[in-house]
Structure formats: structure tokens, C-alpha cells
Amino acid sequence: MYLSYLIFSDLDGTLLDEDTYDFSEAQDAISFLKRMNIPLILCSSKTREEIELYRSQMGLKKEPFIVENGGAIYIPDEKFNLNGISYQVKHGCRVIELGIPSSFIKKCLDEIRKETAIEVKCLSKMDIDEIVSFSNLPPEQAKLARQREYSEPIVFKGNEEKFNQFKKAIREYKLHLTKGGRFYTLMGGNDKGKAVFLLKTIYQQTYPKGNFITIGFGDSPNDLPLLKTVDRPVVVKKKNGSHMKVDLPNVYFTKFVGPRGWAEAILNLVKEENND
Ligand SMILES: [Mg+2]
Structure with missing residues (x-):
């Protein structure tokens, strides 16, 4: 031992x-x-x-x-x-x-946007300048941050009511939302604790x-x-x-x-x- x-x-x-x-x-x-x-x-x-x-x-x-x-x-x-x-x-x-694959998360987000007219943007669809302005990352790292495989950091525009509507919609798609330092992230049922x-x-x-x-x-x-x-x-x-x-x-x-x-x-x- x-x-x-x-x-x-x-x-x-x-x-x-x-x-x-x-x-x-x-x-x-x-x-x-x-x-x-x-x-x-x-x-x-x-x-x-x-x-x-x-x-x-x-x-x-x-x-x-x-x-x-x-x-x-x-x-x-x-x-x-x-x-x-x-x-x-x-x-x-x-x-x-x-x-779960980030392509699936993006597909769900497209559906949610259509259903609810909520304005939400994925990090992987932002241009480099936009990521730099949100995150303060050097441009080289911003490029790496876009290479998502299992999650989508998002920027949400709208009031609290819209945000609650959004949270309800993602639950229907069995997605989860978590908050890091700067972004909310959309993902499947994984979290850091399960991996640890x-x-x-x-x-x-x-x-x-x-x-x-x-x-x-x-x-x-x-x-x-x-x-x-x-x-x-x-x-x-x-x-x-x-x-x-x-x-x-x-x-x-x-x-x-x-x-x-x-x-x-x-x-x-x-x-x-x-x-x-
Ligand atoms: Mg942190």
C-alpha cells in the first residue's frame, strides 16, 4: 500500500x-x-x-x-x-x-433557434476577431478554441425570460448548460466530475x-x-x-x-x- x-x-x-x-x-x-x-x-x-x-x-x-x-x-x-x-x-x-458530438449539439441549436427565435451564437461559428474580443485569447489560441468535438460555448443575447425559455428548450433536447469563467457551454450529460x-x-x-x-x-x-x-x-x-x-x-x-x-x-x- x-x-x-x-x-x-x-x-x-x-x-x-x-x-x-x-x-x-x-x-x-x-x-x-x-x-x-x-x-x-x-x-x-x-x-x-x-x-x-x-x-x-x-x-x-x-x-x-x-x-x-x-x-x-x-x-x-x-x-x-x-x-x-x-x-x-x-x-x-x-x-x-x-x-456527444458537437455536430449534434449544433444541429439541436439550429432547431431551437427556429422554434424560439432566440439569439444565441456558438463559439465555433464566430470569426477569430470575435472570439478574441470575448475571450481575450491570442488569435492563435482562438483558432484552437474553435476546434470543438464535444461541446459548444455560446453567447446568449436576450433577457431573463428568453434565457429561461432557452433553458427549457435545451432540456427538451436532453442537452446541458454549464457556466465557466466567460461562456456558457452546451454539452451532453458529461461533466468534469464524471470524468474525474x-x-x-x-x-x-x-x-x-x-x-x-x-x-x-x-x-x-x-x-x-x-x-x-x-x-x-x-x-x-x-x-x-x-x-x-x-x-x-x-x-x-x-x-x-x-x-x-x-x-x-x-x-x-x-x-x-x-x-x-
Ligand atoms: Mg475556470
Whole structure:
């Protein structure tokens, strides 16, 4: 029996600065995790290509990662035991798909628009300048953000009544809506928590003698399922000085904002003696 931590982390507004997408304030804490051999599993609403970019900047190679709000789990490392779990092989990884195709989501949205005359725009149909103005992403990353496979971030125009009408319509199509830092995202029944739970199961069946402690980081409502699934939820402080309201036992609210708060929590919660 050995103990190990598994770190599951959101990106935007959590490990990345919510405006500049910079993570330099967390760099030392990332290096600390690497030295300790503790996996840092990115779990974001971002697309595979966006997450790959940050994984390479952070020097993450073999760690699994979760894309598009739990739409799919990517497993680059052959060592994992996926017995009993169906997967595909894509982009050199084993991929467990939990979401529904974004083409289906777009088709449903077209129907909803016809039925309700609601004005709603998908990120994948925006031009690059529009994405940049909504997200502050560099244009190169905005292109990667459009490559959706399992989810559609949307911008909604209209009053509360229209929004309620929209929510009712998407329920009829069995779609789900979740809120990240900037966008609402439309998707199937997947969420970050389901993906985290399955990945923990995979770690457990790969290392039957392991005793894993999961720590999860987030800042927005789309992180709630993740925070509920882990042993130690961490809510990272926003730039406006607030924390998302979370009513969970054992939750850690960071004192510092964004990546600096992320690093603070890693250094306070990860104890060296637990990893031998
Ligand atoms: Mg976030």
C-alpha cells in the first residue's frame, strides 16, 4: 500500500490568470509536483489542442487530461489499465469519450433557434476577431478554441425570460448548460466530475495497492462536479476578490488569486511525507 496524490485542475481563472492566461506564478508549484512524481491532470472546458499547448508549456507528458468539460479523457501513457472501459485511439492517445458530438449539439441549436427565435451564437461559428474580443485569447489560441468535438460555448443575447425559455428548450433536447469563467457551454450529460471519477477508478485499477488522495481545483460553476468528486476541493479566489460559493465539507478557499492561489494551496495541502 502506498499513498499518492492526484491533482485535478481547471485552467482558466484557476491555474491560468483569468485575463492573461499566464501561469508563471504557479511554475514553482508545478515543478514541485513533478519532483514528487505527483500527476497534474488538467481538466478544462478547453479543447484538446488548447490543452496540449499548456501541457507542453508546463512540461506535462504522460499525465492523462480531460477536455471540453469532461467530454473526453485523453490517456497518453500505455501503462494504464483500461480493462472494461471502452476507448478509441486518436492523436496517439487512448481516448474515453463521455460527451456527444458537437455536430449534434449544433444541429439541436439550429432547431431551437427556429422554434424560439432566440439569439444565441456558438463559439465555433464566430470569426477569430470575435472570439478574441470575448475571450481575450491570442488569435492563435482562438483558432484552437474553435476546434470543438464535444461541446459548444455560446453567447446568449436576450433577457431573463428568453434565457429561461432557452433553458427549457435545451432540456427538451436532453442537452446541458454549464457556466465557466466567460461562456456558457452546451454539452451532453458529461461533466468534469464524471470524468474525474472514472480517471480515479483507472488509477485504482492500474495500481491496486495504491491509496489515492484526490485534490481538485476550480473557480466557476462548471467546476462544481469536479469539486464534489475529490477528497479535497480547492476554490481559487477570483480577481474581484470573491470566491465561488461552495457548500462542501473540507473545502480550501485560497487566500491569493488565480495561479498564485493555486500554488499556495499545493504547497499547503501536499505533504511531502505522504509520497514515498
Ligand atoms: Mg475556470
